[in-house]
Structure formats: structure tokens, C-alpha cells
Amino acid sequence: MRRLSWVALVMVVGVALVVGTRDDGGAPTRDERAQSLAERFRCPTCKGQSVADSDAPASEFIRDEIDRQLGEGRSDDEIEAYLVSRYGSSVLLTPPRSGIAALVWVVPVAALVLASAGLVVAFRRWGRSWVPT
């Protein structure tokens, strides 16, 4: 009975997840692209906000520029490269994945992997010496 309950549970969860992660299909619209691009860049005069969120004049100008270049048919990468070439790599909200900046992506993952491995090893070692009471 219990087992059946768990099986039913797994099925319900599975169906719900499939329904929920269905793609709404279609390529992103220009507005959606503009929004997601704007979220990639840091407002240069604010403290950590994205260009999408900020009201500062510098952000507005960058948003206008993004819009203009989208109108010219540039790709997301081209627009990103342009802005980096004018404002410097600090305008990106996420550090690039190459070069020294890659460390910030790699280190936490490496640390977690190491820690988990350490835990597994420790549990193995302790498990062997466990004596049932």
C-alpha cells in the first residue's frame, strides 16, 4: 500500500514537471532579446544593478544602444562584444568564462566536489568500524 503511494507520487511529480517545463516555443522576440541582453550588463554608475533594472542615464543610453543594434540585426554576441569594447569587461554582470575570471566559476564547484568526496571517504571509513549496539 505504501509502496503504491510512493509510485503514484513519483508519477504525479513527473507529470507536473514535464507540464511545467514545456517550452512555450518560438524564437525570442526583439523585446525579449532586449530585456535579456540588458540583464547581462551592469549599470556602470550604480552599485551592482543591471542595466535592465536601473534608471540611471548611463543605463538608459545603453538600453537605447542595445535597441538600436537589435534593429540593425546584430547578434547578441556582437552587441555584447561592442559594449565590452567601449565600457570595459567590468560592464558584464557575469564574469567571462575564460582567463583568470574562470576561477570564480571553477573554485566553488571544485570545492564542493572535494568536500563531497571527503565526506564519502570519511563515511566509508567510519562505516567499517561501526559496531551494532
Next chain:
Amino acid sequence: MNAAVGSAGVALGLAACVAGVLTLVVGIRRGRPPLLAAGRSFVTLALLGAVIATLAMERALVTHDFSVQFVADNGSRATPLLYTIASLWSALEGSLILWVLVLTGYVVAVRHRFRAQADDPLVSWALVVLLAVAAFFFALLAGPANPFREVAGAVPSDGPGPNPLLQNHPLMAIHPPFLYLGYVGFTVPYAFALAALITGRLGEGWLSVTRRWTLLAWGALTVGIVLGAWWSYEVLGWGGFWAWDPVENSSFLPWLTGTAYLHSVMVQERRGMLRVWNLSLLIATYSLTILGTFLTRSGVLDSVHAFSESAIGPWLLTFFAVVVLAGVGLIGWRGDRLRSPGRIDSPLSREGAFLANNVLFAAFALVVLLGTVFPLLVEAVRGDRISVGTPYFDRMTGPVVLALLFIMAVAPVLPWRRASGQLLRHRLLWPAWAGAGALVVAVASGAHGLGPLVAFALGGFAAGSAIRQLVLAARASRRAGRSWFHGVSGRANGGMIVHLGVVIVAVAFASASSYQTERTVRLEEGESARVAGHTVTYLGVERSETAQRRVVKARVQVDGGDVFTPALSEYPNATQTIGTPSVDWGLREDVYLTLQASPTIEGGPAVIGVIVEPLVSWLWIGGLLMAVGTALSAWPGGRRRPTDPSSMWSAEAGTEPVSSSAARSEAEGPVGTAARGPA
């Protein structure tokens, strides 16, 4: 006159702390109780010094005594009284005064609470550490960060006032004091940890006894962080509440390690294990509060809070190094006494879960710390400027949060020592259905995207588990003849309520971040627009002027009901125009309104920003629940003597059976209702 009195207060405090440290140390070494008593009396003098300094500065601020440099920099005749009082902590030097006030207050409280053990060297060493820390901060006030410096040259007749953003909302008045109660509060368990290390008495229950202090500090810090997020939401106008800003992060880091500590210390109480973890977490927590202070006060990182660069940077950094080295050094020295008598038997046990918990929180803290300081490191090494922003933090911390939600669900049902899969399946069935239910409800309400959906499901799972514990505890307590209240108070039960609060905050965070709709509309008077199912109608503007500022308010009606007034304010002493958002909050979603551009001609159109964010109000409700749970968790139960050994109960796997349904006895918590109440 104010400056003289204030400086005298600081000097008194400094002298008292130094004298206290000296007399106590000599008294401990030579075993002379009269010296110990003298040392303790210096504690009162230190508090007196802090109080005098605080009163002197407040008086200077309120009476607009611009001969004092701090008042000249931060005060203004145009500022209303509440904000003038709060301007004490609106800038660096004044906030240090608040710090010493809170700290000396805590020291006096510690002395009072432990007066029965007054001659115990351990307590005296704790006082020594506390007074030494206070001495450092008094020294900062006397030297590099002196707020009572007099103005060089002519005394100005008025000042610029605090930053306009800090005059906007009463939350500004209470957010920093709560944060400080938290930060400074962690000094107490830190001091006791060092004292235990120094005296080598690590088998006793000192960390448990000070648990209530840690809980209070943690609770205050939680409230402070939530208030900060709320302030950000209500004041800053971007519709967000958490930007992974360096200052937000530096308040979050000690919270993370502090949370891990609060859980992990239960293992030490039960089984005497994880002692090194606990001490390290405690030292990490306290040193992170100092690091956080350094990062925000030294101007090294850019932030809304980075008021100025300051000479105290190097001092704070040195102090941070001292705090860490003292802790680490002492742990190294006493390493042999820290070996625990037991071993963790199985990963599938409460101890195993807490250990995994520690690892996850440590990983979480590492990610946040790394992301915060990485730009600094890269710039120092390479000269490049890079930024680490929200997308990084979201992506890296997301999986950790999901794993934590999972553990939150499973750990409360895990017995100590060892569990079987069968036991888990039996106990977790109901919570698992709660999780599935949450998922179905979310999908039915239109949520999409794997990340948020998994978060909702796990949130439901964790909430189900917490509720199950509470129901079992309430029933057990009724059967034992006590009121149901005992089922929700005490350590474990209060903890379950805090877990519920955390789940609510996590779910609200996920939904508000992932599902917000934002539009900017330009409306003529009387015109409406529809955004995400709501109708906003622009009715016109109101202009007003006070000594403090000139305000343009737009009147916007939402859904034909209440009228809200997002505004733009101009302050005479600042060049920026400050926007004030207006929020139509609701349980399902908030409609967040900002005035982007006021009409350039009378009766012309205005540009209104509209953001619709689901479930934002639950962030504050969840935060409140966390605070309530913390208070319940600290509810007085049985008392323990601090010198009792810390692992009296390591032998059995649990205490009274509380199973309500199954015939087999379930050796599990909650145990907060018995004599083993929180200390």
C-alpha cells in the same frame, strides 16, 4: 561642550576596558578573586562610557551643534527628528558609537547572567575577550574614527543632512540597530569559545549554555537582513529586494555560518562530536562580521552603503586577522582535547545530515565570499576590472539552496545514529505528498521553468516535514497533559517554525524573481493601461514642498480601487532626484509603481513604471515567522548548569517516544518539551 563630553565618554570606555582586561587577566593568573571583582566593575564603567558618548552625540545631532565634525557632515536643520536621531548610525563614526553601546550592553548582561559562576576562570576569560574587543572599538573611536572631532575653521550654520535615500523610510531607523544586535551579539559566543579553548575545558556544555545568546544574535541578524531587503524594496525603486550587493553579502555570510553552527552544535550536545566544526563555524561567524564591517566601511568595494573611504580600513583588517588567528591558533593548540569520543555511524542519521548541512552551508558561504571579493582579487593581480553580479550568484547558489531544502525536509525525521530506508519512507510519505501537491498547485497557477518548480516542490516537502513535526509534538504534549503550546515552543519546535519561515522566504524569492512582469507606460491624465492582469489609471500629480524636500506625487489608481502615490523628490542639498515607489501589496502579488518622469507641462502625460511581482509579501511574512520561531525556540525550558558535561545523552538513540500513529516506537525528536530544554 558636546564634543568634550563625548570624547570623555569614549576615553572613559577605553580606559575601563583596558583596565578591566588587565585586572581580570592578573586576577585569573594569580587566582585572586578581589581582582576579578574589580575587573567586573570596570565592565559597568565601560557601559557608562558608551552611554555618555551616545547621549552626547545624539544631543549634538538633535540640537544641530555643527561645531562637531560628524554633525556638520551628517546633520541638517531640515531633517525630521526621527531621522536625525537615526543619523547617528547613518555614517561610519556614529555607527561605531552604536557598536560600542550594544557591545558594552551585552557585556554587562553576560556578567549579570553568569554572576553565579563569577569566580570561574572561564567566565573571566570570556569577559576578558569581550572587553578586549570593546577596547579595540573604543580605540577606533578615540583615534582614527573620532566622531567628536571639532570642525576646523568656521562653524557652519547648516549641514547637508544624511543621504536622501536614508531619510525616506522609517525602516532606515531600525534596520541597522537590528543588524548590530546580531553582529555584536556574536561576540558573546565567540568570547566563550575562546575562553573554553584557553582554559582547555572543552568537554563542558559552555557552547550549549550560550546557545540562547547565539540564537538571539542570529535572530536579530535575520530580522536585520529581512528589514534590509524590505527597505531596498520599498525605497530603492527597482522592484528588487536582494542584489547580491557586497554589503548585503557581508551581512549574509555570518548568517550562513551562524545557521550552520546553530544546527551543528546540537550534534555536539548529543554525541560530543563535530567540536572542531563548531568552533570553526563560530570563529568564522564572528570573523565574518568583522570582515563585513571592513568591506563596507573601508570603501574597498562599491556599494550603496559604502559611505566613504576611511582611515579605519587597515585597522579593521588587522583586527580581522587577529580574530581569525586567535581562534585558529587556539584550536590548533588545543587540538588534542577536541577529538571527539564518538564517530558518525552512518550517513543516514541526524548526525550525518548535520554534517552534510555544514558542508552545504560552508559551500554556500564560500560561493558568496568568493563572488564578493573576486573583483578585488582580480584587479589586484591582473589590473583588469570584472564584475560579479546577480546572475553568477543565482546560478551558483541555486543548487545549494535546493539541496538545503531537501535536507530540511529529511533531517527532522532522521533519528540519531542510524536510520533505515524503510523508516524514512514511512515518515516522509506525507511530506512528500505535500511537496507533490505544492508542485501541482504551482504548475496549475502557471509557473514554469525547472529551477523554480523544483524549488516549489522541495519547499512543499520541507514544509510538510516541519508541519508533521509540529503536529506530532502538539499531540504528544496534549497526551502528556500539557497545553499544545508546548508543542510549538522549545528548541526543536521553534526550529520547525523557523524552517517554515525559511521555506516561505525561499518560495517567495523564487517566484518574485522568476515571474515578475515589468512595463513602463506613458499615460495622459485619466488614461489607463493593463499590465499582467491589473489596470493602472493615472489621475494626475500633486506637488508639495517642505523644508526637507520638494515632492511631485503621481496619483495612480490600481484596479479601480485604492490610489497610490509614487513620487519623485528633490532634496536641496543633493543633486539627484530620488524616486519613491508606491506598492499595492497583496497576498498573491504586489503591484509596484514608480514615477519615471513627471509631466513636463501642467496636465501633461507622466511616465509610470509598473512591476507586478507574485508572492513578494510572503517574504516579509516568512521573515516574521522566522523571528517568531526564534523567539519560541529560545522559550525557557529546563535549565542546565554550564559545567555539566556536554554529551550526557550520547548513549541512547533518543528520548521519549512520541509516535502517534504507528505501533512501533519512534526514537526521534521533538525533545524540547522535556527537561532537556534549551539552556
Next chain:
Amino acid sequence: MVVVALVAVLATRDPAGTRLGRSPLLGKVAPVLAGESIVAGTDDFDLAHQEGRWVVVNFFATWCVPCQEEHDDLVTLAADHAAADDLAVVSVVFSDTAANVSAYFADRGGSWPVIDDPQGQVITDWGVTGVPESFVVDGRGYVRAKVVGGITVERLEQLLVDLASGG
């Protein structure tokens, strides 16, 4: 370990706030800058035609207080170099109206080209985030320096000397 590295780094870091700005444009060919001047009595401007001259590209707004403070220095600078014709000043408007700018120049003097940039194309081309910001372009068209904040005559002349000698 992170902590140790952090302490080492933080202890040796300079505080923020030096006036010379960073820009990815430094050392590269300057972006295009050409347009009609909106101030009466001044010529149109094209950066490409400024060979052999230093050019100070100044981004400003009339509502910006440090810009107002540096304006007199710009006037002096332009006048000092008028005879030798080895330095040109051009201003770009940041978030302001043409009417304000014309009135400002009529009031305070200054007879160099002023280019309007209502859509912010020039602003983003040069990576400008606030005002005042000025760029120094050398006689071959390369961007050599970025000054964040108001300029003074002394500072700029010294900068020119440093740059000319290979700084």
C-alpha cells in the same frame, strides 16, 4: 586560505579615487566623432580631420556642477592653444537640451564645436557613464587618456607633456 589571500590583497590595495580613468579605448584608434555644432558661430566638427592636433573630447551637461566649474578652464585652454592651433576642443552634450546649451555658451563663452547626442550614440560609442568626462586624443587619432571629473588647465597641460614624452 581564501582569507589569507584576501588579507594580503586588501592590505596592499590603493583606495579608489584617482582621476585618470580606465577605458578599453586607451591606446586604440578613437571612435568616429563627427557632426554639426549646435552653438552658433562655431564650425562643424570631424575628428578624422584633426590630424596633427591634440583633441580634448569633453562630455558635459549644463546641469552638472563640476562641468560648470571646468568650463572656464576649457575656455582658457582653447584660447592658449589658438595661436599654435595644436589643440582642439570639442564638447558632446550628455542628456541636456540644445536650448540650454546654446544659452550656456552664449553666457559663459567658448567658441568650439558642440555636438548634440540626444540618442546617446556617441555616449555609448565612447563608453561614457557620467559627466564630466574628457578624452585626450593625439595627433594620429589614438585615444591616449581619459579624465574622469572636471579638468584644470594645469592638469591637462601636464598630462599633454607626459603623453608627448611617452607616458
